[in-house]
Amino acid sequence: MCGITGWVSFDSDSGEGDSGTQRAILAAMTETMACRGPDASGLWAGGPAALGHRRLSVIDLVGGAQPMRVERDGRDVLVTTYSGEVYNYRELRAELAGLGHEFRTSSDTEVVLHAYLEWGEEFVHRLNGMYAFALWDARSEQLLLVRDRMGIKPLYYYPTPDGVVFGSEPKAILAHPAASAVVDREGLVEILSMVKTPGLAGYRGMSELRPGHLLRVRREGLSTRRYWGLEAREHPDDLPTTIAHVRELLDDIVQRQLISDVPLCTLLSGGLDSSVITALAARFLGEQGRGPVRSFAVDFAGQSENFRASDARGTLDTPYAHALAKHVGADHADVVLSTADLSDPENAASVQHARDLPGMGEGDTSLYLLFKAIRGHSTVALSGESADEVFGGYPWFHDERLLAAQTFPWIAAMSMFAGGPVRTTRLSFLAPDLVRQLDVPGYVETRYRESIAEVPVLDGESAKERRLREMSHLNLTRFVQILLDRKDRASMAVGLEVRVPFCDHRLVEYVFNAPWAMKSFDGREKSLLRAATRDLLPDEIANRVKSPYPTTQDPSYAEAVRTRLRALAAEPASPARPLLNLPAIEDALEHASGPDVRNAGEVVLQLDGWMRHNEVTIEL
Structure with missing residues (x-):
């Protein structure tokens, strides 16, 4: 995994003219992503x-x-700055x-x-992996920016009057003099709404x-093309064939994603998803x-003593993680975090630098610290992320109240599962005039309607099947992007490459079109995944409820x-x-x-840290 950046400016020559200034700008942009690529740095201009490129060496360390x-004929005709893995x-x-x-x-x-x-632009259809890259074709004077099918790796761009500036992260673009860290109403409401609208960057x-x-x-301008997306198709297989094919795909996917010239590990929570990946990795x-x-x-000091079961989280992870590790003979370690770790200002600053935008508070910090600890032993980790989106694991796939909610289901679930004594929302500590001006509910409703309009239709589907297809599409195109972006930033902040086997597009396409009756044939969540991998797992893991x-x-x-x-409230200089x-x-x-206090307070603390770190200007 790596960090990429650069630009095309058709009215100037990046290789000549004021080359010292241009090179200094490119070097500064590239240096913002040193954490993504701690092993090497490279610049090219012509x-x-x-x-610009920052490298994390994973395959072909030398070449x-x-x-x-x-x-x-002695001339550079094709140049790339590339991030990711083609499996x-x-x-x-x-x-x-x-x-x-x-x-x-021997590199990918x-x-x-x-x-x-060999194949021109159509080569994208042949790639299996996670990637984001820029490819400059000097023959046609064209820059091609490409992002993988599921958006596992990030890629941002900033159009200019004569070209574009691009980067793996906003911070790389903001280091270019053409860009500025200005956030308007759309950007701020997007940040605060828990909506991840494809294409929007916040700035x-x-x-x-x-x-x-x-x-x-x-030279004539910018144009985009969709080369892959979810399509509605008739599912050709019966249930036994479907289960067998899911397993065949998983076997192939995990074997491919174990390719590495550096130490490799898995993330293991003891849930079904991470246990499947760990068990398959152990076998191969x-x-x-x-x-x-x-x-x-990851675990927390005093977690077992302080744990209280809830509708959203019924069990502790640690006993299940230990059980799976013992079952497959894994060399397992728990990373135990304390309140002091999670509250450390230096850790918070590191997370803020990685995120570029306000994030999820303690959830981001714990993930960052987990990855930081792992990086001391491994450079690559396989994760169970995205199985819930693919196989239908979240409560909103199964709870009739959430299925009926005419909004993003994770937003409806946040309200439903908050319940109990928690009386604040994400917006409780924001100025009332600002809340009215932002109109978060109206924004969410508009974005929800837009996203529903994108869902492909299959002729003859029942209303229930149609609704569950909508639910799958929302999760695979919106919610998963929130989680993938979070995981990418936290992992790359410490130079750890995290792979997500459940995001393989072949698996996503196949399961997306399987009828819901197959996805829930045993009356449980993630029925297909459980059936396809039950032989790998002890019963206590296979039967564990989603946490x-x-x-x-x-x-x-x-x-x-x-x-x-x-x-913060006592500091007049807070941005x-x-x-x-x-x-x-003050009342709270x-x-x-x-x-x-924790529920709404972390939102405010994230906003303040973000504005300080990035010198953000808010223009509503």
Whole structure:
């Protein structure tokens, strides 16, 4: 995994002219992503194009340096700055070699270059993996930006009057003098609404390339093309065949994603998804003589003493993670975090730098600290992320109240599962005038209607099947993007590559079109996944009810939030101060419960940290 950045400016020459200034800008942009690529840095400029790269070495540690070039007659005709992994690169390399292509390295990056030379823009259909890359074709003077089908790896761009500036993260673009960190009403309401609208980046003038899309940058302007998306098709197989095919796909996917020239591990929570990935990895690594599999889980100091079961989270993770690790013979370790770890200002600053936008508070910090601990042992980790979106694991696939809610189901679930004593919302500590101006409910309704309009239709579907297809589409195109972006930023902040086998597009396409009766044939969530992998797991794991990513239950963490919020409210220089409802904050500080303060307080603290770190200007 790596960080990429650069630009095309057709009215200037990046390789000549004031080359010192241009190179300094490119170097500064590239340096913002040093954490994504701690192993090496590279710059290239020629004609109107300039490309920067930070490398995390995973495959071909010696030969995979970037930006990578193809020369013809002593001239660079094709150059790429590439991030990600193409898991079928060996097959593509063999095919291209048979067509006469010669390779200097054993990297997947070089395979991507030659695939473009052979098949042109249509090469995107041949790639299996997670990737985001820029490819400058000097022959046609075109920059091509490409993002993987599911949007596992991020890619942002900022159109300019004569071209574009791009980067793996907004911070790289904001280091270019053409861009500025201005957030308008749309950006702020998007940040606060828990809506992840494809294409929006939060900052005015900046966009995120949508998953499954490519962007062409030519002298005559910019144009985008969708090369992949979810389609509604008749499912051809009966239930036994479907279960068998899901297993065949999972076997192939995990084997491909175990390719690595550096130490590799799995993330193991003890839930069905991570246990499946860990069990398959253990089996294949054992067969290859590379075992045992290493696995890691997050836990919190005092979690078992403080844990209280709820509708959303019924069990602790640790006993199940230990049971699965024992079952497959994993070399397992728990990463135990304290309130002091989660409240440390340096950790919060590191997370804020990684995120570029306000995030999820303690959930982000714990994930970052988990990955930081793992990075001391491994460079690559396989995750069970996205199985709930693919196989229908969330409560909103099964709860009639959430299925009927005419909004994004995760937003409806946040309200339903809050229940109990928690009386604040994400917006409780924001100024009333600001809340009215933003009109978050209206924004959410508009974006929801837009997203529903994108759902493909299959003739003859029942109303229930149609609604469940809508639910799957919302999760696979919106909610999963929230989680993938969070995981990418937290992992790349410490130079850890996290792979997500359940996002393989072949599996996503196949299961998306399986009838809901198959996806829930045993009356449970994720029926197909459970049936396809039951032989790998002990019954206690296979039958475990869905439990979300854990958060600390230690009351001292909520009190730490209260302390930080009190300091923020007393600070006149806080950049977030004009956005806040100070009377509501002061009342909560004196009278509200810990969960109330934590619920709304983390939103305010995230806003303040973001505005400080990025010198953001809010223009509503």
